[in-house]
Amino acid sequence: MIDFFVLSAAGGFAMYWFFFRNKKQDQPTFKKLTVTPVVERGSSSGFINKMKNTNRNVVVFYGSQTGTAEEFATRLAKDATRYGMKGMVADPEECDMEDLSQLTEIENSLVIFCLATYGEGDPTDNAQEFYDYLQGGGTDLDGIKYAVFALGNKTYEHFNAMGKYVDSRLEELGATRLIEVGLGDDDSNIEEDFVSWREKFWPIVCEHFGVQATGDDSSIRQYSLQVNEDLPKEKIYHGEISRLGSFNVQKPPYDAKNPFLAPIIANRELHKGGDRSCMHIELDITGSKIRYESGDHVAVYPMNDPDIVERIGKRLETDLDTVITLTNVDEEASKKHPFPNPTSYRTALTHYLDIQSPPRTHILRELAEYAEDPKEKEFLMSMTSSDGKDKYNDWIVKDHRNILAILDDLKSLKPPMDHICEMLPRLQARYYSISSSPKIHPTSIHITAVLISYTTRTGRSVKGVATKWLADKPVTDGKTYTVPIFVRKSQFRLPFKPSTPVIMIGPGTGLAPFRGFLQERDYLKKEGKPVGETILYFGCRYKAQDFIYEEEINQYLKNGSLTKLHIAFSRDQKEKVYVQHLLNKNKEEIWRLLENGGHIYVCGDARNMAREVHDMLERSVIEQGNLDATKAAEYIKKLQSKGRYSCDVW
Ligand code: FAD
Numbered sequence: 001m002i003d004f005f006v007l008s009a010a011g012g013f014a015m016y017w018f019f020f021r022n023k024k025q026d027q028p029t030f031k032k033l034t035v036t037p038v039v040e041r042g043s044s045s046g047f048i049n050k051m052k053n054t055n056r057n058v059v060v061f062y063g064s065q066t067g068t069a070e071e072f073a074t075r076l077a078k079d080a081t082r083y084g085m086k087g088m089v090a091d092p093e094e095c096d097m098e099d100l101s102q103l104t105e106i107e108n109s110l111v112i113f114c115l116a117t118y119g120e121g122d123p124t125d126n127a128q129e130f131y132d133y134l135q136g137g138g139t140d141l142d143g144i145k146y147a148v149f150a151l152g153n154k155t156y157e158h159f160n161a162m163g164k165y166v167d168s169r170l171e172e173l174g175a176t177r178l179i180e181v182g183l184g185d186d187d188s189n190i191e192e193d194f195v196s197w198r199e200k201f202w203p204i205v206c207e208h209f210g211v212q213a214t215g216d217d218s219s220i221r222q223y224s225l226q227v228n229e230d231l232p233k234e235k236i237y238h239g240e241i242s243r244l245g246s247f248n249v250q251k252p253p254y255d256a257k258n259p260f261l262a263p264i265i266a267n268r269e270l271h272k273g274g275d276r277s278c279m280h281i282e283l284d285i286t287g288s289k290i291r292y293e294s295g296d297h298v299a300v301y302p303m304n305d306p307d308i309v310e311r312i313g314k315r316l317e318t319d320l321d322t323v324i325t326l327t328n329v330d331e332e333a334s335k336k337h338p339f340p341n342p343t344s345y346r347t348a349l350t351h352y353l354d355i356q357s358p359p360r361t362h363i364l365r366e367l368a369e370y371a372e373d374p375k376e377k378e379f380l381m382s383m384t385s386s387d388g389k390d391k392y393n394d395w396i397v398k399d400h401r402n403i404l405a406i407l408d409d410l411k412s413l414k415p416p417m418d419h420i421c422e423m424l425p426r427l428q429a430r431y432y433s434i435s436s437s438p439k440i441h442p443t444s445i446h447i448t449a450v451l452i453s454y455t456t457r458t459g460r461s462v463k464g465v466a467t468k469w470l471a472d473k474p475v476t477d478g479k480t481y482t483v484p485i486f487v488r489k490s491q492f493r494l495p496f497k498p499s500t501p502v503i504m505i506g507p508g509t510g511l512a513p514f515r516g517f518l519q520e521r522d523y524l525k526k527e528g529k530p531v532g533e534t535i536l537y538f539g540c541r542y543k544a545q546d547f548i549y550e551e552e553i554n555q556y557l558k559n560g561s562l563t564k565l566h567i568a569f570s571r572d573q574k575e576k577v578y579v580q581h582l583l584n585k586n587k588e589e590i591w592r593l594l595e596n597g598g599h600i601y602v603c604g605d606a607r608n609m610a611r612e613v614h615d616m617l618e619r620s621v622i623e624q625g626n627l628d629a630t631k632a633a634e635y636i637k638k639l640q641s642k643g644r645y646s647c648d649v650w
Helices: 047-053 068-081 097-105 125-135 161-172 190-209 306-315 345-352 361-368 374-382 386-398 403-409 417-423 465-471 508-526 550-559 579-585 587-595 609-625 629-641
Strands: 058-063 087-090 110-118 145-152 182-185 223-228 260-269 278-284 297-300 323-328 430-433 444-450 453-455 461-463 482-488 502-505 534-540 564-569 599-604 645-649
Touching (some): 047 087, 047 097, 097 125, 110 161, 223 417, 297 444, 306 403, 323 417, 361 374, 430 444, 444 465, 502 508, 508 550, 508 599, 579 609
Parallel strands (some): 145 182, 502 599
Antiparallel strands (some): 260 278, 278 444
8 A cells, every 4th residue: 555654754853742732621532542562472573473462352454445445444443442352454465364374372353354346356456465365275264253344336247256255265264254244335335334234243243252342432543643843845745655755856666656747748628519528638758667558547646626625724723834743653553654744734635635525424423523512413423323324325425525515514513633634534546547559659648537527416516636636737838737647557458469350339438448449450550460350339428529539530440440430429319329229239240240259348437338238248149149148148258258358447
């Protein structure tokens, strides 16, 4: 994860250790996380020894790509304290998972897994090794007690595959499941799924281990605040992800912890009309040694809207330029700080914290402690249990209330800024399917992004964090704007042999990777290589407004690099037409290409389009291949496993 960094400057500066700077008399007192002093009992640094040395009996492993699984793991580890147990959070990538069997050496011990599923049923990057280990055999886990909460999205075919796999594999290896695997669905309300599962889980733990809730439900502060005065600028983080000063002195290789500051060299509107906006952005990677392939993703670290940051500072009456360090009171924790420190509140709110997403229930619970008005306190608390899920869904999720909106609407809330910084999750990088080919553009990476813009039921106007930030970076105002980026390799690849036919299905911004594919096939054709049939399905609302890259596509059609173009303009006529309708009409063509070894690619909307395209594909196989439903499903599975049917959907 991106949270590791060295706090090198801390020792030399004045330290102010307290939980409430500006503590007011009527402010609540939060319990400090008590940690047993470290008693050296072994030389090994393994997680079992760490647990023994710090008297912990609960370990919560997370497989996290966007931070949610890690956040849930942290909440469960904190929960343990409320039941007289002691928990710790651990990253499987940093642990020797073979040691799991030794958990039996710790009395009343329990292992919990919070595991997200990524992409096409894959483990997250940090859980890959653990997954390989389990697949390769694992070890005897007799006597181990475990629970799994899985995080996934129902719109994807392999819903929660990773969590389900680990849950059943642990049982096969002899471990004892305490509760049925929790299935979190990010497509509806994963917070609600987690809260409901957790409410069932802890009573089972209590019964199993004969422990009881301590009754102390007060929040636990994880980080202590230190205000740093007169720190020189070069000792303060200004948005760097890991290495201090990395934005001033850039050094390859570039990755998630060390992003490259790519200058924006083009930023133009692709829509020709209407009130929506789609940007074509070119990022210069000259001299960066960054390599990419058509089909890869580029990740962008965005900044929050300075206006929202300023308003939070005003509302909480805090000097945003105060330079702080937040340090984990648990000295044994692998995560020492919630984000790179020392830094100012302004930088934390701008670069490191997610201030725009609707907060989860544990944040509401902690905020409630700061409500001076008992009605507001009760209101917030009422949304934090599974009984209050409808209220939470309505007031927080459906109204899209972010932290600022909550503070604006509940006037008696007076949380200190350092606790806000502790509570909020990390701002995540946004991924984009690269819309260029390195064959044509070796020194630039192109992005095709729709500007997110909507009005909530409360009348608040909201813009997407990253897309608004990118939209505000024109190349025409004489300034050079840079964007912190890194490239993430994907499995979405053109066939090895250019002569293999391809069908690409990409409505809207789903066209992005196919623009790269088309550039590549066009280049190979011009080089004299035999390029197979290349068929594109594209869809948009109106031909005159949002047919993006129309001229380029027509050019490829003209010179034969694009063999066929099927377009669905959904709103140019009375009946709505989508790409899946066109696929339905062309079942014969699809079957012919599949039987000739063709590859099918789908990119764009995961919720409706990808699913309906999948159904349509299945129907083509049933009808044209004369197969029954089971055989057709097997046929499609085989295509997937051979890399001949790939999806890049979000
Ligand atoms: P955010 O601030 O993250 O806001 C987005 C959120 O706003 C949504 O999750 C939703 O909760 C809410 N929202 C959005 N619209 C509405 C609405 N009308 N009403 C109510 N709520 C709404 N995007 C592209 O444009 N092009 C790409 O090529 C592309 N490729 C991707 C590839 C991958 C692998 C992934 C994972 C995502 C890709 N995305 C792409 C999506 C992209 O990463 C961002 O999610 C997107 O740009 C929005 O980011 P943002 O920060 O501007 O919006």
